[in-house]
Amino acid sequence: MPQVDVLNPLDFTLSPPQFDKIPHDVLIPDLPLFPHLPPLLSGHPDLHLRNGILAADSSPASHDPDSERAFFVADLSQVYRQHLRWQSCLPQIQPFYAVKCNPDPYVLRLLAALGTGFDCASNGEISQVLDIGPVDPARIIFANPCKAVSFVRNAAKMGVDMMTFDNADELYKIARAHPRAKLVVRILTDDTKSLCQLGIKFGAPLATVPGLLAKAKELSLTVVGVSFHVGSGCYDPSVYTDAIMRARAAFDMGTDAGYRFSLLDVGGGFEDALFEQAASCLTDAIDTYFPDQSGMKILAEPGRFYVSKAFSLATNIIARRAPLGETPAGSSDQPSVMYYINDGVYGAFNCILFDHQTVHPYVLSMGGSFHVPATEPLHTSSVWGPTCDSIDCVCPTTQLPRALRVGDWLGFDNMGAYTMCAASQFNGFQVSKVLYTLGGFKASEVWGVLAKFAAEHV
Numbered sequence: 001m002p003q004v005d006v007l008n009p010l011d012f013t014l015s016p017p018q019f020d021k022i023p024h025d026v027l028i029p030d031l032p033l034f035p036h037l038p039p040l041l042s043g044h045p046d047l048h049l050r051n052g053i054l055a056a057d058s059s060p061a062s063h064d065p066d067s068e069r070a071f072f073v074a075d076l077s078q079v080y081r082q083h084l085r086w087q088s089c090l091p092q093i094q095p096f097y098a099v100k101c102n103p104d105p106y107v108l109r110l111l112a113a114l115g116t117g118f119d120c121a122s123n124g125e126i127s128q129v130l131d132i133g134p135v136d137p138a139r140i141i142f143a144n145p146c147k148a149v150s151f152v153r154n155a156a157k158m159g160v161d162m163m164t165f166d167n168a169d170e171l172y173k174i175a176r177a178h179p180r181a182k183l184v185v186r187i188l189t190d191d192t193k194s195l196c197q198l199g200i201k202f203g204a205p206l207a208t209v210p211g212l213l214a215k216a217k218e219l220s221l222t223v224v225g226v227s228f229h230v231g232s233g234c235y236d237p238s239v240y241t242d243a244i245m246r247a248r249a250a251f252d253m254g255t256d257a258g259y260r261f262s263l264l265d266v267g268g269g270f271e272d273a274l275f276e277q278a279a280s281c282l283t284d285a286i287d288t289y290f291p292d293q294s295g296m297k298i299l300a301e302p303g304r305f306y307v308s309k310a311f312s313l314a315t316n317i318i319a320r321r322a323p324l325g326e327t328p329a330g331s332s333d334q335p336s337v338m339y340y341i342n343d344g345v346y347g348a349f350n351c352i353l354f355d356h357q358t359v360h361p362y363v364l365s366m367g368g369s370f371h372v373p374a375t376e377p378l379h380t381s382s383v384w385g386p387t388c389d390s391i392d393c394v395c396p397t398t399q400l401p402r403a404l405r406v407g408d409w410l411g412f413d414n415m416g417a418y419t420m421c422a423a424s425q426f427n428g429f430q431v432s433k434v435l436y437t438l439g440g441f442k443a444s445e446v447w448g449v450l451a452k453f454a455a456e457h458v
């Protein structure tokens with residue numbers, strides 16, 4: 001693996017990058033573990049952000065009609081480190097990665113190799129997971145409480161037995177299409193402390209649970225446990241305590257209905273910055289409300305926890321609208337300059353609309369240099385996507401260097417969760433592609449895990 005210097009685009013005090021130190025062969029598919037996937041690059045992701053920019057800046061002569069296209073850089077070692085973090089904080093809870101968050105082929109393979117399960121919501125997601133190799137269908141939970149009957153039938157055919165429900169109609173469908181399913185009742189919990197609330201659409205209020213369980217019994221269905229979801233992007237982990245208390249009540253309702261529940265599914269919602277806090281709330285609550293965990297299986301459905309920090313996006317400034325003649329520096333806190341970049345809310349930045357995110361650009365390169373002096377004067381700016389719709393605003397107000405021009409590059413971190421999976425091609429703009437890297441720290445371990453998986457499954 002080539003040894004390279006770690007270059008941090010956030011560090012404005014760096015001396016100018018030494019281009020002769022950047023190996024020029026890193027874009028060559030030197031590690032073809034999965035021949036049908038894009039190459040896996042070695043070296044730090046920041047290096048590849050820079051290499052991608054250098055490649056774009058030097059390619060106009062190649063007549064590529066989209067030479068300055070935006071691109072992601074994925075750091076697979078970040079996904080790996082999150083898994084180690086999960087195992088150290090929640091060793092008793094088995095993660096079932098929520099595929100919808102980012103069904104990236106490398107992420108799915110790495111997680112499969114690490115032994116996680118998968119939360120799938122559709123036939124498409126189930127096929128995607130089963131297609132990566134012989135993944136045991138017992139490692140999948142079909143965690144969509146409202147499924148098309150054909151999807152239920154197909155799950156039965158594929159051997160996916162574990163599935164959630166929260167209403168009586170679902171029970172009739174499952175009784176017809178998959179009578180041997182192992183059902184999990186999804187209960188309603190407090191989701192008011194989350195970016196994306198789910199309770200308006202899913203979850204059985206506790207008062208309805210005894211009736212649902214009686215109906216399941218009447219239909220000779222097997223209910224094995226309880227699930228909940230506190231909402232995606234949960235910013236107050238104390239809600240897990242209340243959720244576990246309700247799950248306990250639902251377990252007791254199961255006993256009253258003649259079932260012996262053995263599965264507790266604590267859902268998703270885990271925010272990177274609050275993970276340790278959430279883990280400790282959960283652990284304490286589970287120990288309090290489920291003092292006897294023998295014979296019990298506990299799982300979770302983390303999505304954004306695994307991927308949000310693992311992807312960065314590099315975008316090119318394709319246009320600029322500025323007042324003719326320069327305005328004095330710092331004259332106004334109203335945006336004076338509009339920058340247009342080549343990904344927007346119809347693409348990767350759909351997370352602004354759907355996932356209620358705010359994003360923060362930083363300068364990746366300016367005037368052909370990766371070095372932006374800390375003394376660079378700033379002005380209040382806005383950043384827009386490339387489409388013809390005015391809703392396509394990435395950043396309504398932000399401070400950017402006054403010298404920033406068309407052709408310069410802006411970077412965005414934390415772009416791995418709920419971004420490209422929901423991107424459209426509206427107005428003819430393609431979804432930004434990914435450069436895959438093994439990452440900086442623990443890259444060789446990631447390589448080892450993937451190489452072993454590839455040897456067994458390709």
Ligand SMILES: *Cc1c(COP(=O)(O)O)cnc(C)c1O
Nearest residue numbers: 098232233268269301302303304
């Ligand atoms: C979206 C979703 C998840 C993942 O949520 P995160 O907040 O990304 O962890 C898990 N389970 C279900 C049922 C979901 O719908």
